[in-house]
Amino acid sequence: MNYIGIDLGGTKILGALFDDNGTVIYKNKKKTKAKNGIKAVEEQLFSLIDDLTDKSGKEEIKAIGIGVPGLVDVKTGTVKFAPNIAMNNYPIGDLIRDKYKIDVFVGNDVNVGTLGEWKYSPEGKSSNFIGIFVGTGIGGGIIIDNKLYTGSGGVAGELGHMTIDSNGAICGCGSRGCLEAVASKTGIQAEIKARIKRGEDTDIKESLEKEGILKSGPLRAAYDKGDIVVRETVERAAKYLGVGVANLINIFDPEAVVFGGGVIEELGDIILPIVKEEASRYAMRSIFENVKFEKAQLGDDAGIMGAFVLAQEGVK
Amino acid sequence: MNYIGIDLGGTKILGALFDDNGTVIYKNKKKTKAKNGIKAVEEQLFSLIDDLTDKSGKEEIKAIGIGVPGLVDVKTGTVKFAPNIAMNNYPIGDLIRDKYKIDVFVGNDVNVGTLGEWKYSPEGKSSNFIGIFVGTGIGGGIIIDNKLYTGSGGVAGELGHMTIDSNGAICGCGSRGCLEAVASKTGIQAEIKARIKRGEDTDIKESLEKEGILKSGPLRAAYDKGDIVVRETVERAAKYLGVGVANLINIFDPEAVVFGGGVIEELGDIILPIVKEEASRYAMRSIFENVKFEKAQLGDDAGIMGAFVLAQEGVK
Numbered sequence: 001m002n003y004i005g006i007d008l009g010g011t012k013i014l015g016a017l018f019d020d021n022g023t024v025i026y027k028n029k030k031k032t033k034a035k036n037g038i039k040a041v042e043e044q045l046f047s048l049i050d051d052l053t054d055k056s057g058k059e060e061i062k063a064i065g066i067g068v069p070g071l072v073d074v075k076t077g078t079v080k081f082a083p084n085i086a087m088n089n090y091p092i093g094d095l096i097r098d099k100y101k102i103d104v105f106v107g108n109d110v111n112v113g114t115l116g117e118w119k120y121s122p123e124g125k126s127s128n129f130i131g132i133f134v135g136t137g138i139g140g141g142i143i144i145d146n147k148l149y150t151g152s153g154g155v156a157g158e159l160g161h162m163t164i165d166s167n168g169a170i171c172g173c174g175s176r177g178c179l180e181a182v183a184s185k186t187g188i189q190a191e192i193k194a195r196i197k198r199g200e201d202t203d204i205k206e207s208l209e210k211e212g213i214l215k216s217g218p219l220r221a222a223y224d225k226g227d228i229v230v231r232e233t234v235e236r237a238a239k240y241l242g243v244g245v246a247n248l249i250n251i252f253d254p255e256a257v258v259f260g261g262g263v264i265e266e267l268g269d270i271i272l273p274i275v276k277e278e279a280s281r282y283a284m285r286s287i288f289e290n291v292k293f294e295k296a297q298l299g300d301d302a303g304i305m306g307a308f309v310l311a312q313e314g315v316k
Numbered sequence: 317m318n319y320i321g322i323d324l325g326g327t328k329i330l331g332a333l334f335d336d337n338g339t340v341i342y343k344n345k346k347k348t349k350a351k352n353g354i355k356a357v358e359e360q361l362f363s364l365i366d367d368l369t370d371k372s373g374k375e376e377i378k379a380i381g382i383g384v385p386g387l388v389d390v391k392t393g394t395v396k397f398a399p400n401i402a403m404n405n406y407p408i409g410d411l412i413r414d415k416y417k418i419d420v421f422v423g424n425d426v427n428v429g430t431l432g433e434w435k436y437s438p439e440g441k442s443s444n445f446i447g448i449f450v451g452t453g454i455g456g457g458i459i460i461d462n463k464l465y466t467g468s469g470g471v472a473g474e475l476g477h478m479t480i481d482s483n484g485a486i487c488g489c490g491s492r493g494c495l496e497a498v499a500s501k502t503g504i505q506a507e508i509k510a511r512i513k514r515g516e517d518t519d520i521k522e523s524l525e526k527e528g529i530l531k532s533g534p535l536r537a538a539y540d541k542g543d544i545v546v547r548e549t550v551e552r553a554a555k556y557l558g559v560g561v562a563n564l565i566n567i568f569d570p571e572a573v574v575f576g577g578g579v580i581e582e583l584g585d586i587i588l589p590i591v592k593e594e595a596s597r598y599a600m601r602s603i604f605e606n607v608k609f610e611k612a613q614l615g616d617d618a619g620i621m622g623a624f625v626l627a628q629e630g631v632k
Contacts, residue, residue: 071600071602080602081602126468127468128467128468128472142567144460144461144465145460145461149460149568150569151444151568151569151570151603152442152443152444152569152570152571152606153569153602153603153606154569155569155600155602155603156444156567156568156569156603157567157569158566158567158600158603159566159567161566161599161600162563162566162567163480163559163562163563163598164479164480164481164482165480165481165482165483165493166480166481166484166556166559166598167481167483168482173600174597175562175597175598175599176598177481240482243479243482246479246491247478247479247563250474250475250477250478251458251472251473251474251475251478251564251567252465252467252472253466253467253468253469253470253471253472253473254467254468255468281490281491282479282482282491282492283477283491284387284471284474284477284489286387286396286397286469286471287467287469287471287472287474290468290469
């Protein structure tokens with residue numbers, strides 16, 4: 001019995017065929033082509049699934065798991081809103097199920113990533129576990145009693161839109177002082193730009209102007225060179241992240257929190273100790289002291305591995 | 317088969333004998349005598365349980381549920397920290413179990429109150445449900461998949477210590493900008509005192525000076541008289557509460573949130589519409605629109621009713 005795990009991202013679609021044990025039998029990828037609209041994305045996705053099912057040969061495929069960057073109703077398998085992949089109330093689960101006659105499970109990409117990190121954590125599976133992914137935005141996932149928690153409407157776990165500074169920066173979601181607005185790469189970029197506008201000098205200015213957006217690599221390089229603006233901004237973001245983590249610790253009393261995403265991969269050794277220090281200040285001591293802090297292990301494979309877990313565990 | 321439900325508060329211990337259907341057969345109360353130390357509290361508690369077991373006569377008592385105002389390890393039934401009832405690492409569950417040979421379930425008082433409000437909600441039980449109780453402090457409880465969520469160490473649900481304004485007022489817990497610090501009666505009192513100190517005039521000043529602490533009744537009266545300081549402070553607290561509720565909605569995607577506690581009982585008709593309005597601004601629309609806002613129904617009985625549910629459901 002095989003499984004298919006798919007990570008449907010804004011620029012590429014990664015897919016893999018797994019055996020029962022989660023070993024990758026075959027892996028492939030396609031461009032998403034989201035700019036060409038939903039029909040183009042659908043074509044790319046179906047051609048990838050065609051390829052993966054072909055490779056399974058006579059071995060039956062038990063289920064397909066898919067992670068998408070957006071709001072998903074996991075109960076129906078409908079993508080409610082995912083602008084990066086041109087989907088809006090798009091019944092991706094039903095469409096794939098109808099075409100391939102295989103059971104389909106759809107999840108938010110960071111929820112799915114959390115599921116992967118939880119299952120393959122070197123510390124062993126924790127029954128209550130939080131995943132936080134820091135990149136352009138901040139997303140997360142919640143495992144409760146060994147199950148992905150998806151809430152009443154299937155859209156729980158919007159950890160990046162927890163307000164931690166009610167007078168803080170406006171967020172892309174329309175709210176204010178969200179973790180994402182103050183601690184993501186977008187938040188770091190906005191703060192650095194504001195400081196440049198106020199006349200401060202920073203090494204990152206050139207890269208920012210050239211690329212148009214902040215890249216994690218140059219950010220790291222500027223940090224290592226001791227650039228004051230970059231150092232203060234990254235440390236400020238890390239402190240905010242610590243406050244958000246403290247909230248999650250006080251609410252969930254989890255066994256472990258795992259941190260992943262591009263910003264953590266590039267700057268985790270700088271950010272995570274600050275996050276832990278700040279969380280210890282804001283969280284209740286007796287809860288905090290039992291929580292393990294882990295760094296994500298799966299990197300770019302978190303999406304497909306998590307999608308495999310989603311398919312195998314049949315999460316709805 | 318009968319059950320005992322106990323609400324062990326800082327000034328009094330309420331207890332009731334329940335039948336299988338949750339009907340109160342007999343009810344009694346004792347003073348807590350916490351100022352006389354733990355032995356005095358124990359004596360009062362045991363004398364109440366003696367009375368309740370006597371009243372059960374030949375009918376067997378299946379289990380005892382107890383709610384206490386503090387940090388409880390629900391797995392062991394040990395009160396880790398509850399200064400108002402003189403308990404510190406106190407194995408209340410074991411002591412009662414040894415003495416009466418009856419199964420005992422111990423919970424945090426607001427967790428237990430949430431359980432009561434959830435079970436007896438006129439809207440019907442929601443599978444995912446949040447309780448928020450606003451009084452001197454702010455506490456809460458989380459029901460997930462029809463079970464009280466207690467976390468890995470049994471101390472989850474410290475919703476009042478979620479930071480929503482990381483530069484906000486210092487909280488009694490040592491942290492900053494916690495919901496409790498800015499939206500509880502203690503938070504309202506601190507803000508009113510600060511405004512009086514800055515030379516502002518308010519009707520509540522006299523009551524505050526006479527009583528030493530802020531009482532909900534005079535607060536309501538001053539609000540109704542149009543006192544500017546009181547109006548602005550109460551509305552500010554309500555807005556903060558709305559931000560906290562928005563966070564919980566974004567995280568949990570719950571079916572319903574119930575609001576109780578002394579401040580809500582006295583000022584709910586003023587506070588709750590502001591909470592809802594503000595939460596609608598800070599929460600994600602597609603999650604927010606499916607959440608029901610409820611006012612707590614059980615009043616002073618939430619503690620004993622919840623303790624009955626705790627005992628009957630055997631929550632550990």
